[in-house]
Amino acid sequence: TFSDGTTETIKLSEITVTDGKFSVAIPAAAIVDGQTTEVSAIVVDAAGNESATGSDTADVDLVAPGDGEGDNGGDVAPTVLIDSGEDDTINAAEKDAGVTASIELPEGTNIAEDSVVVTFSDGTTDTIKLSEITVTDGKFSVAIPAAAIVDGQTTEVSAIVVDVAGNESATGSDTASVDLVAPGDGDNDVAPTVVINSGDDDTINADEKDAGVTATITLPEGTNTAEDSVVVTFSDGTTDTIKLSEITVTDGKFSVAIPAAAIVDGQTTEVSAIVVDAAGNESATGSDTADVDLVAPGDGEGDNDVAPTVLIDSGEDDIINAAEKDAGVTATITLPEGTNIAEDSVVVTFSDGTTETIKLSEITVTDGKFSVAIPAAAIVDDQTTEVSAIVVDAAGNESATGSDTADVDLVAPGDGEGDNGGDVAPTVVINSGDDDTINADEKDAGVTATITLPEGTNTAEDSVVVTFSDGTTETIKLSEITVTDGKFSVAIPAAAIVDGQTAEVSAIVVDGAGNKSATGSDTASVDLVAPGDGEDDNGGDVAPTVVINSGDDDTINADEKDAGVTATITLPEGTNIAEDSVVVTFSDGTTETIKLSEITVTDGKFSVAIPAAAIVDGQTTEVSAIVVDAAGNESATGSDTASVDLVAPGDGEGDNGSDVAPTVVINSGEDDIINAAEKDAGVTATITLPEGTNIAEDSVVVTFSDGTTETIKLSEITVTDG
The missing domain is CATH 2.60.40.10 (Immunoglobulins)
Structure with a gap:
């Protein structure tokens, strides 16, 4: 029974009773807001017997809390x-x-x-x-x-x-x-990358500050450039919030200008950045720092009056010549006071446009100076070579510029083809004769060398440097001597002419810039020793011996002349038969030069025929000889003389005719027959001397038919009536 007065009879066999229990629905009409709902029940058996009544009540509150209108709206x-x-x-x-x-x-x-x-x-x-x-x-x-x-x-x-x-x-x-994800957060790589554009040295210098320094910010991958922002914070405390949709982002990067107030000499500039998305999520912070050095290296007054000094090492003439270029030309750089050798560098610029950066800590600097090689390409004939230098500190601050220049003359004097080739050498000829050997006489007289200048030599400005084989040199300024047809001569010092050695004379032409021509030279052998000189003193022991073959009387008679008279020449010991010659001079003034290698020399001797013209009656025939070696050195002179008597004794007419014969009469009686008695008694012949016979000196040679002869010296016998 319900509180609204309704009842419900339930036949238990028609429902499910579990553990002695079952449920029944309370009608809505029995549940009224503000009242008490009651449910009571009795059990009735088949006979109609009723149990006692069981019941329960519940208050009813059907209005939602706070329901102002009571409509549960x-x-x-x-x-x-x-x-x-x-x-x-x-x-x-x-x-x-x-x-x-x-x-x-x-x-x-x-x-x-x-x-x-x-x-x-x-x-x-x-x-x-x-x-x-x-x-x-x-x-x-x-x-x-x-x-x-x-x-x-x-x-x-x-x-x-x-x-x-x-x-x-x-x-x-x-x-x-x-x-919840930071912008661009892939693998926690959510910080943007910040790079202050201060060069490789991470230091901002004065030039960089003046030009304006930026920081490049690289966004993390996945940053939403349509919605995200970047907040940049500078070391001066200022910030810059940049909405990415309002700037240009290229390859995930953009740049932001660093305020000048954040760049202070001697301090550290810092730039940090975070990416913030539309939800307000912030990335990690990316940052970069750079030192700040705004003072030029070695700047004492802070006004950049600190240029290094540059000096091209081109000699006193400030001209680079070919030899200097070939050897390598340097420039000496003197650093300004206060340069920091441990950290500073020098940037050297050459006139060919090349540069060389020199870290001072890696070279030797002495007394504030060092040298740098000038590239060959910066040394061009007829142009000006320039070398400039600046000192750069670790921050990149630059000193003022120091520089030097030098003219360039690379062409050898008289260079016809401009190639410094062999056509520019002077020609040198040692005046030593056809044999190219200097002998003692030539040395004593003084030997010269003739130098022919190459075409185009400037005699008004050029010089010639002559070098001799004794190591001495002579510099000849051409404007101070006489040059004829491009030639002049120079005396060779006696000390450069040494027996057994080679005398050499070399010459180069040097122009005003110091360029040198190719070298011209000549050599000559030196032989100062007379042939066969045993004592090397060129003394008298070197003369050949000359003997005129005129018999024991040293007189050439007519028969000897007719037969031909020779002179035997004995050579001095040591004569070089393979190379030496003998010059024979005769009393008629003729000479004969005999090359010993072309004749037969036996036991150091040979003979030479005396010309008939050198054998003159009543005169003295002389034969002299000298040995001459290949260098032209002459031995002492050997000679011999012989008297000449060509007239028969008693020759009245001087024609050696038949009128000069002695008269011979065999004493055999009138029959001109020698009989036995005459033979036994001894037969004589009477000889009548021709007129003019010199009884004091002449002899008579008597020849008998048995072939025997008898020479009778007239001064030793009695001559009666001739």
Whole structure:
């Protein structure tokens, strides 16, 4: 039986009774707000017997808490507001700090008795008894569990107010997007990269500051350039917030100008950057630093009056010549006072446009100076070579520029083809005769060398340097001597002419720039020793011996002349028969030069025929001889003489005719027959001498028919009447 007066009879066999129990629905009409609902029951058996009555009651409260109009309408829902900022998005920082939802209770909520059941999007609930918390102005906050805040999902918080009767208000709720990922966060590589554009040295110098220094910021991969921003912070405390959609980003990079106030000499400039997405998530911080050095190296007054001194090592004439270029030309650089050798560098620029950067700590600097080689390409004939230098400190600050120049003359004097080739050598000829050997006589007379200058030699400016084989040199300024047909002569020092050695004379032409022609030279052998000189003193022991073959009387007679008279020449010991010659001079003034290698020399001797013209009656025939070696050295002179008597004794007419014969008469009687008695007695012949016979000196040679002869010296016998 129900409190609305209705009953319901239930036949137990027709329902399910479990463990002696079953349920029955209370009609809605028996449940009236503000009244008591009662349900009573009796058991009736088949005979109609009734058990005692069992019953139960329940108060009825059907109005939702805070329902102002009693219609359980939408005005009874609490208001829920997730505290996620104006963007309705929860970011990582907000989650980390803890996100709350503010719940505003509907009007009429019974704070003393009602509760609020809050449901979160992770499925958890939180039942809050309002009497146990602080409610201010109908509001309170509840913490959203971290598990309900999931990146990329929507966090939802819903709330109902439940009164003590269990009536629930309508549901109030709020949602918020969740973005917990830092912009561009792939693998925690979420910091942008910041690079201050200060060069390889990570130091900002004065020029860089004056030109304006930037920092290049590379965004992390995945940065949303349509929505994200970058906040840049500088070391002077200023910041710059850059909305990426409003600038140009190329290959994920952009640049930002560093304020001049953030670049202070002697301090460190720092630039840091974070990427911030639309949800407010911040990337990690990327940063870079650079030292600041705004003072030029070695700058004593801070006014950059600190140029190094440059001096091209080109000699006193400030002209680079070919030899200097070939040997390598250097420039000496003197550093300004205060240069930091441990850190500074010098940048040297050459006139061919090349540069060389020299780190001073890696070279030797002595007394503030060092040298640098000038490239060959910077030394060009007829142009000006220039070398300039600046000192650069570790920060890149540059000193003022020091420089030097030198003219260039690379063409050898008289160079016809401009190639410094062999056509520019002077010609040298040692005046030593056809044999190219200097002998003693030539040395004694003084030997010269003739030098022929190459075409185009400038006799007004050029000089000739002559070098002799004794190591001495002579520099001849052509404008101070006489040059005829391009030639002049120079005396060879006696010390350069040494027996058994080679005399050499070399010559080069040198122009005003110091360029040298090719070298011309000549040599001559030196032989100063007379042939066969045993003592090497050119003394008298070197004369050949000459003997005129005129018999014991040293007189050439007519028969000897007719037969031909010779002179035997004995050569001095050591005569070189293979190379030496003998010059024979006769008393008629004729000479004969005999090359010993072309005749037969036996035991150091040979004979030479005396010309008939050198044998003159009544005169003295002389034969002299000298040995001459291949160098022209002459031995002492050997000679011999012989008297000449060509007239027969008693020759009245001087014609050696028949009128000069002695008269011979064999004393055999008138019959001109020698008989036995005459023979036995001894037969004589009477000889009558021709007129003019010189009884004091002449002899008579008597020849007998048996072949015997008898020579009778007239001065030793008695001659009567001739």
